[in-house]
Amino acid sequence: MEKFDHQKIEKETQKYWEESGIYTTDLSETKKDPYYLLFEFPYPSGDLHIGHWYAFALTDIFARFKRMQGKNVLFPMGFDSFGLPAENAAIKHGVNPREWTYANMDRMRAQVKSMGTSVDWSKEVVSSDPEYYRWTQWLFSKLYEHGLAERRNAAVKWCPKDQTVLANEQVTDGKCERCGTEVEEKTLTQWFFTITKYAKRLLEDLDALPWKEEIKDAQRAWIGESKGAKLSFPVKDTEVAISVFTTRPDTLFGSTYVVLAPEHPLVGELLSRTKNKEDIENYVSQVKKKTERERLENKEKTGVLLEGIDVINPATKELIPVFIADYVLASYGTGAVMAVPAHDERDYVFAQKFSLPVKQVLVTEAPVPYTGSGVLQDSGEFSGMSSEEAKEAIVKFVEGELTTNYRIRDWLVSRQRYWGCPIPVVYDPEGTPHIVPSEHLPWLLPEDVDFTLSGKSPLATSKELKERVTTLFGEGWTPEYDTLDTFVDSSWYFLRYLDPEDVHDFSDQALMKKWLPVDRYSGGSEHTTMHLLYARFFHKALYDLALVPTPEPFNERMNRGLIMGPDGQKMSKSKGNVVNPDEFVQKFGADAVRMYLAFIGPYNEPGNYPWSLDGVVSMRRFLDRIVWLSGRLVDEEPDAALRKSLSQASTKVATDTERFKFNTAISSLMVLVRDMDGYEKLSKAAYKDLLLFLAPFAPHLAEHLWKTVGGTSSIHLESFPHYPDGVEETEMTIIVQVNGKKRGEITVPVDATQDVVEKGAETIPSLATLLHEEQVIRKIYVPGRILNFVINKN
């Protein structure tokens, strides 16, 4: 059998698409419904692997399908081109990060085109272009003006390998999310976005989003709401008090000591009043030396008593001791807790170790510590109350404050790295920060820097930057040397796609009104509590500043799965199991590779699929078969049987593609092709419909074959074939069961009554004997489907 020349076809069709400009979206057009389909813009790492195909080419199937459904589809792409790898490559190979990055992008553009994607390149956005990052800087200044960006001293995570601070989200199990190095804790003055101010809305607005529960739940867990109260424990003989956060004010009468985090600001203040100053200082410095991981792994509680300091339990008025211990986190709540050893596991363990009194204030038979709720005892006038009632009553009694705490921390956006967006801030001689006025934007990244790792911001080595600041602002003024977390760049890129050339604004208000929120956003599940959360926050902040028209950036979201190496392991260079798609594309064609990836499983479930060569071969075989069919076309209308096959395929492909079940959509195409294979003379009209079904999946071949059957313009401008009423059936198949087990089937006219069906069923030979001998108790008939005889088993 003759095989088609995929290389020639791909080259021709890609050239035709590029010249005809059919994928350029007119954003202002009003006749069609706008449909914004977004995928996460990639980092230009240089090596395009099979995972990129999975991300881009499969989203492209959906873009093409939506176009054929008559939508005005915006399907853009760009590059998240700031970031560490460029800088590391620069250090390792002595190349300029900019040159490295921009060369990679050129290569990747060509590769993405080779997949047969219908990306509208006229909307391309590159986050490291000064004309892009000027607006990142401008948006930063807007957040700053409204108190959403602030500079403060705080305990932060530090990656010793990458030599930069990290946001909380970029640390997993105490390790740097990027390089896996154990992070350290440092107290530094850094820039933060106050995402915690939006915690409540980020949480509440999730309810209305049409996302999968698993994605929403992961965000809910990350935001981590807990309702409780702030209570004040006065320090004896002073004016100060220790404020604690607790979710269990009902157990206040059982609080027998108070614990401060080692980094708590009061520690310094109280130090002079203690009798064991040295011990305390030793403990605090010891804690500081530990990595995050060491603190987590050491479940053994450590701590030190503040000798000579007592605080007053506001409920019992008793004097209780104060400890410093690293099981209390400075960054959560007030950085101090009231310890109730009888009703909290951690407090109990600590109390055992330091021989502290354990006072039970809930009636329970359960062994201490009992952490559930119950009825109070030994709690003064509140004894006998339920935990629920007592919570509010006790907070009122001690003049506390009901509050809600969130687990999420403010987003640390400073990075001590070179290849990022410069933070548009300068400092006056007193050290007060000032935003760089918009007339000086873009605030360019200096070129004369030494970006070898020193632990300090590379920008500090730039003479040009210092001179620039002195010239523009005056003697004694200094620049900010840190750059922004690249997640800031990616928090708004999808707004820029709507108006990428705009020199007066970050995007166009009218177009945003028309196109936002993004209809569907496809990406990786690793971004659930990173990019997806940041972008929602950023968008809400811009919404509050009346800069964007919607409170949420994305409507539907789908997380795709992962293509594993042929060994079933996650692909990585170090394991040597990275699959380079180029070889397969060359041998079997881009269409076969696309279709195989689409066929391996449902696209919207983040499963893991091992790459297999055999699958691509079979997909190529399937495409060959479609080409062979073109040799037996006749100018005839399809017969009834074929019309039925076409109708079924049309429904199945449309509904499955809509739900990202590309695997079953393709399987129904295979069934259709098998049916067509049964015709020695095949209706050309039917074959044309097959090509239309195929077009989103195998865009090159469909385009090529379309021309051979008389198509004059691109197949990708055609409508998806639709069979509104299906095909009229004359017969139906009824499954015959005995006691719920299938025993046979009969075919009857569609208008057959139950009687007719029963008569027919009784003539089935194997059933006839069965029904004769046994007593039929009941007959259940589900019209058009099932006839079930219930017989007496004896």
Next chain:
RNA sequence: GCUGGGAUGGCGAAAUUGGUAGACGCGCCUGCCUUAGGAGCAGGUUCCUUCGGGAGUGGAGGUUCAAGUCCUCUUCCCAGCACCA
């Protein structure tokens, strides 16, 4: 530990409201055609079987004429969170 998701052939997976379990594909088996191509064609392929049938969707119960699907208990796997007061 908490939260969420899941478990279906040798493998990837299908299965509207409970109504033919295993579509489609891989792999494997048999045969054909050819010849050495990661080929093509036809048929078979859940398991067991004395070829009549019997069993079967992680396990044990239950509801129902009928359960992969609903309920209860349970085991294991994956993901997220985790000293968060």
